[in-house]
Amino acid sequence: MNGELVIDVRGLTKTFGALKAVDHVDLAVPKGAIYGFLGPNGSGKTTTIRMVCGLLKPNAGEGRVLGFDVVRESARIKERVGYMTQRFSLYEDLSIQENLEFIARLYELDDVDGRVARALDDLGLAARAKSLAGRLSGGWKQRLALAACMIHEPALLLLDEPTAGVDPKARRDFWDQIRRFADEGVTTLVSTHYMDEAVQCDFIAYIAYGKKLLDAPTAEIPKKVGLKAWKMSGPGLARAAEALEASDDVAFTARFGGDLHVVGADAAALARVVQAEAQRIGAHAEPIEAGLEEAFIGLMAQAQDNAVRNGA
Amino acid sequence: MKLPAIKGFSLRRLGAIFFKEFVQMRRDRLTFAMMVAVPVMQLFLFGYAINNDPRHMAAAVEIREDGVFTRSFLAGLKNSTYFDIVAVTTNEEDGERMLRSGRAAFLIVVPEGFERRLVRGERPQVLVAADASDPVAAGGAVNAVAQIAQRALARDLEGPLSRLGPAPAPFDVIVHRRYNPAGITAYNIVPGLLGVILTMTLVMITSIALTRESERGTLEALLATPARPVEVMIGKTTPYILVGAVQVALVVALAMALFRIPFYGSVVLFAGAVTLFIFTNLMLGYLISTLARTQMQAMQMTFFVFLPSILLSGFMFPFRAMPGWAQAIGEALPLTHFLRIVRELMLKGADAADIAGDVWPLALILAVLAALALLRYRRTLD
Numbered sequence: 001m002n003g004e005l006v007i008d009v010r011g012l013t014k015t016f017g018a019l020k021a022v023d024h025v026d027l028a029v030p031k032g033a034i035y036g037f038l039g040p041n042g043s044g045k046t047t048t049i050r051m052v053c054g055l056l057k058p059n060a061g062e063g064r065v066l067g068f069d070v071v072r073e074s075a076r077i078k079e080r081v082g083y084m085t086q087r088f089s090l091y092e093d094l095s096i097q098e099n100l101e102f103i104a105r106l107y108e109l110d111d112v113d114g115r116v117a118r119a120l121d122d123l124g125l126a127a128r129a130k131s132l133a134g135r136l137s138g139g140w141k142q143r144l145a146l147a148a149c150m151i152h153e154p155a156l157l158l159l160d161e162p163t164a165g166v167d168p169k170a171r172r173d174f175w176d177q178i179r180r181f182a183d184e185g186v187t188t189l190v191s192t193h194y195m196d197e198a199v200q201c202d203f204i205a206y207i208a209y210g211k212k213l214l215d216a217p218t219a220e221i222p223k224k225v226g227l228k229a230w231k232m233s234g235p236g237l238a239r240a241a242e243a244l245e246a247s248d249d250v251a252f253t254a255r256f257g258g259d260l261h262v263v264g265a266d267a268a269a270l271a272r273v274v275q276a277e278a279q280r281i282g283a284h285a286e287p288i289e290a291g292l293e294e295a296f297i298g299l300m301a302q303a304q305d306n307a308v309r310n311g312a
Numbered sequence: 313m314k315l316p317a318i319k320g321f322s323l324r325r326l327g328a329i330f331f332k333e334f335v336q337m338r339r340d341r342l343t344f345a346m347m348v349a350v351p352v353m354q355l356f357l358f359g360y361a362i363n364n365d366p367r368h369m370a371a372a373v374e375i376r377e378d379g380v381f382t383r384s385f386l387a388g389l390k391n392s393t394y395f396d397i398v399a400v401t402t403n404e405e406d407g408e409r410m411l412r413s414g415r416a417a418f419l420i421v422v423p424e425g426f427e428r429r430l431v432r433g434e435r436p437q438v439l440v441a442a443d444a445s446d447p448v449a450a451g452g453a454v455n456a457v458a459q460i461a462q463r464a465l466a467r468d469l470e471g472p473l474s475r476l477g478p479a480p481a482p483f484d485v486i487v488h489r490r491y492n493p494a495g496i497t498a499y500n501i502v503p504g505l506l507g508v509i510l511t512m513t514l515v516m517i518t519s520i521a522l523t524r525e526s527e528r529g530t531l532e533a534l535l536a537t538p539a540r541p542v543e544v545m546i547g548k549t550t551p552y553i554l555v556g557a558v559q560v561a562l563v564v565a566l567a568m569a570l571f572r573i574p575f576y577g578s579v580v581l582f583a584g585a586v587t588l589f590i591f592t593n594l595m596l597g598y599l600i601s602t603l604a605r606t607q608m609q610a611m612q613m614t615f616f617v618f619l620p621s622i623l624l625s626g627f628m629f630p631f632r633a634m635p636g637w638a639q640a641i642g643e644a645l646p647l648t649h650f651l652r653i654v655r656e657l658m659l660k661g662a663d664a665a666d667i668a669g670d671v672w673p674l675a676l677i678l679a680v681l682a683a684l685a686l687l688r689y690r691r692t693l694d
């Protein structure tokens with residue numbers, strides 16, 4: 001059972017001065033899984049990932065990554081982890097090929113030339129191999145960085161917002177590739193702000209203000225959050241949204257195309273206020289299944305409340 | 313702490329870092345150009361512009377009374393090449409003003425009745441007022457005045473007047489100015505300059521070895537790889553040996569061609585000493601890069617080291633003339649030992665035994681710096 005967990009850490013905590021950036025986070029990531037790591041800006045995703053791959057020493061916590069002790073054996077962990085940093089971290093004054101070769105040599109790989117050539121082909125960058133990495137566009141830099149962190153065929157991928165600034169087609173290609181890796185047994189922990197990426201993950205951990213609020217298989221997330229939703233359509237929805245938001249029984253409202261989704265925790269109370277408002281403005285209203293998106297918007301709103309409470 | 317740093321050492325990884333650093337260095341044309349331009353510029357500035365035995369100093373002469381002896385004295389001053397007589401005046405105020413305004417660095421006053429009192433044997437006084445706000449500039453010329461006067465007047469003090477001349481000392485003092493008989497400043501400065509140039513450029517360039525990576529964000533990826541601290545340290549510093557070698561070749565060639573600096577010692581010993589010194593500087597810079605958080609801080613720390621190196625190493629001022637505490641600091645600076653080695657080798661033709669006393673301190677400093685750098689190396693982003 002334990003042998004199947006590639007990341008198995010408990011109570012990871014990191015403080016920067018007075019700030020508790022990560023507060024007792026547990027992670028249990030099974031082999032071959034794609035684990036989505038979500039949370040608002042500054043919630044501690046990058047800090048957690050850095051602790052997992054040994055780049056930051058946790059103030060507290062313990063556990064194993066790839067079977068090695070997360071605190072004491074970080075050198076062994078590094079050999080088998082591919083870490084893609086949030087900020088571009090390849091050498092802008094080296095060519096694309098030189099960057100890949102450098103990484104390949106650092107991992108003491110055999111057949112460096114062959115691997116680099118194949119990576120360049122996969123990327124479709126063979127023709128530009130000699131141009132400087134700094135000259136690439138933002139999206140291409142991301143794709144190069146991804147190729148670089150996979151060149152040594154790691155058993156665990158830690159990807160920190162890998163598709164920020166990448167166009168939709170490249171993003172789809174990227175996720176197809178991650179899925180192929182997963183089928184081969186590679187484990188992935190990936191942070192993202194995109195809902196369409198979150199739904200592709202097997203599991204999702206949601207973190208806010210350093211605390212993990214939710215961790216479940218993706219399909220179970222909406223149920224776990226337990227929100228009820230109504231869909232309204234018709235005229236005058238902007239005014240209705242304002243009025244509904246003011247109500248205590250409504251958690252939040254969100255626009256989906258021409259529709260307005262109204263979300264709340266208490267089914268009966270929600271039905272009452274939504275139907276009343278619909279009648280008043282002459283709009284159509286019907287109950288719907290609360291999806292992942294509603295669930296996350298709800299979590300964000302909750303996290304905001306947390307912060308206000310903590311700050312007071 | 314230290315053992316795991318050595319364990320798992322990989323020559324291939326070291327090679328990868330070395331090669332990467334080398335390519336980056338080659339690509340950074342401006343820095344590379346500066347590495348060549350700085351030595352050439354410094355050599356010209358120090359070699360040609362600086363002279364610790366200054367000549368042709370502007371002098372004003374105030375003559376209250378003209379005469380045979382006075383004219384001989386003036387001619388002697390001119391011929392000594394120490395003084396260029398820019399004005400001859402009879403007015404007390406004129407002379408003073410020239411000295412104060414800086415138009416003359418010296419004011420030589422021949423008083424009224426000089427000739428008459430000289431002949432009578434009354435030992436009249438000649439006043440030399442020097443602008444000593446710069447002691448070095450004043451020193452040599454002031455010493456020269458008395459001799460010039462004596463020599464100039466000796467010819468005129470003949471026959472019955474010869475008794476007025478100075479009596480010879482009852483013994484002869486013979487002075488040999490060894491290793492630099494003509495007292496040429498460049499002989500002292502140029503070999504020292506080699507050390508100064510190496511210190512300045514090499515420490516500066518390696519002081520940003522790690523800070524540059526952390527500022528550009530590349531350190532995070534580097535730290536996430538299995539690269540070991542020793543591999544990073546050696547891989548990141550050794551490419552700059554090439555820079556040092558180019559600088560040494562340039563400075564030595566120019567020094568010999570332009571300033572005719574002799575080279576008496578063994579070239580092999582010289583190459584060995586230079587290599588040791590280059591390593592020491594690279595390691596000093598690298599240590600700074602493990603301490604500084606930003607490139608700006610690294611630069612500031614470089615200057616923090618550079619200033620005492622210039623002042624206390626014996627490059628600018630004679631080492632033996634410094635107070636004990638300053639000498640103690642000087643002994644801890646790599647440049648101090650390198651200066652001695654190079655001067656001994658180039659000017660004195662020293663052998664291995666002669667320079668050994670300065671080679672081992674240099675090696676010791678290198679070892680301490682390397683150990684400190686490895687201890688300070690941050691394996692995490694904390």
Ligand SMILES: Nc1ncnc2c1ncn2[C@@H]1O[C@H](COP(=O)(O)OP(=O)(O)OP(=O)(O)O)[C@@H](O)[C@H]1O
Pocket residue numbers: 016019021039040041042043044045046047048086
């Ligand atoms: N080196 C550091 N020193 C001080 N504070 C830090 C440091 N690194 C991160 N923090 C703080 O820790 C908190 C968590 O930061 P972290 O980068 O982990 O967030 P994140 O979830 O990755 O955010 P984003 O989505 O914006 O990337 C933030 O408040 C940040 O300001």
Ligand SMILES: [Mg+2]
Pocket residue numbers: 045046047086160
């Ligand atoms: Mg982040």
